[in-house]
Amino acid sequence: MKNYDIIFLGGGQAGVFGAFEAIEKDKNLKVLVIDKGRMLTQRVCPKEKLGKCVKCPTCAIIFGVSGAGAFSDSKFNMDYRVGGDVHVITGKSVVNETIKYVADVYKRFGFDEKPSGVEYNQPMLDIKKRCIEHDVQLVDTPTMHLGTDGSRELYTKLVNYLLESGVEFASEREAEELIVENGEIKGVVVSHKGTMETYHGENVVIGMGRSGAKKVMDLCQKYGVVYKTGAVDVGVRVEIPDIVMKDINENFYEAKMIYYTKKYKDRMRTFCSNPSGFIAAEKHGDDVILANGHAYKDKKSTNTNLALLCTKTFTEPFNQPFEYATAIAKMSSMLTGGKILMQSYGDLKAGRRSTEARLARLNIVPTTEDYVAGDISLACPKRILDNIIEFIEIHDKITPGFASSDLLLYFPEIKFRSTRIEIDENMETNIKGLYAAGDSSGYGSGLNIAAVMGILAVRHIVTK
Secondary structure, eight states: OOEESEEEEOOSHHHHHHHHHHHHHOTTOOEEEEOSSOOGGGOOOTHHHHSSOOOOSSOTTTSSTTTGGGGSOOEEEOSTTSSBOTHHHHOHHHHHHHHHHHHHHHHHTTOOOOOBSSSOOHHHHHHHHHHHHTTEEEEOOOEEEOOHHHHHHHHHHHHHHHHHTTOEEEOSOEEEEEEEETTEEEEEEEEETTEEEEEEESOEEEOOTGGGHHHHHHHHHHHTOOEEEEEEEEEEEEEEEGGGGHHHHHHTSSOEEEEEOTTTOOEEEEEEEETTOEEEEEEEETTEEEEEEEOOSSOOOSEEEEEEEEEEEOOTTOOOHHHHHHHHHHHHHHHHTSSEEEEEHHHHHHTOOOOHHHHTTSSOOOSOSOEEEOOGGGTSOHHHHHHHHHHHHHHHHHSTTTTSTTOEEEEEEEEEEEEEEOOOTTSBOSSBTEEEOSGGGTSBOSHHHHHHHHHHHHHHHHHO
């Protein structure tokens, strides 16, 4: 079997930008990118034609070359404060300098948009003042918005460039084993259509995204990669008429807010706001269907959707955060027959399930059919639901009208990122030659930090 200088386990943001950095540094490097899903041009979601999720065995929205980012709203934050916290390992300046470098690569492949949220005007100052008054931290970083359609176009150009430069891709292959000898990485074993394949290399970068976080934890346990249990984010994806979010949408595009609840002191945050966007269903397993959202450059709805997430970090002896979050998702799926559970905020406060008849009386029309109207309190743990309700009421003081009956809650939205691998400033683990990057490392939660980590890992590899 062929030997490679660098193997990327995962073809998402960390893998693609890591591969780009490798060939920019040395075009003679033999680089392989492995991904569970298909090549980008072959990633077709049947929902685009059928209008509903058909639960494909391998979800094209989540898995595939260019990662989940290629099918997301694709917002790129221009600051270390958003997208993860790898700066606690590397320092803030390194992350910000690398983010700027990634933005320059975006421009090289045709995306050159002025970031929003750079200069403050009066409406933005008013929003920030209300945040301060109500103990909400506004993380106001400049943001570039590619859009789902724009991101596919950009990543298609980038992947084509990698192919032309000799980077090899092995798609529809799932990581099964690492080859570790005397504390050093020597290769990987993957499964492909019922057969096992071995790829040799002394530098492996694991960047398998949120969807691969559980697999990464299993590999860490099996091969002695040092890690600790991190956090999981559990919450809802909400949808509200654009007119309610008008000031935020037009001035910030996305206003990232962090709030610590008064009742439990738990951390709540907004995440991935999609003005004029669409709700999406993601299949993470046969009975794990999660809510998400998209926005396009050209295709628009009249609703804004965003996530309200509660971050939970567990203490000993509990060490099964993935199983905990998955159990919540399975409970919801059990109630809906494999769809997203949806309830209006008015019905939630009234203590009754939503019905199609009650939803028809509202001023909002859902942007998806992949839901069943019901009662979120039957599936969501009380503490998390209490936090969500408190956050909604606080958000209403900043954005009047947010806590109305027209607010639709889609449950669950879960971000699996609980494995926090011990890495050094070069992203290298305690296994020599094995690097961790992106969301599955436990240090990333956005496109910007995933790309930064992939690039920093490669820069260390080429110096060797």
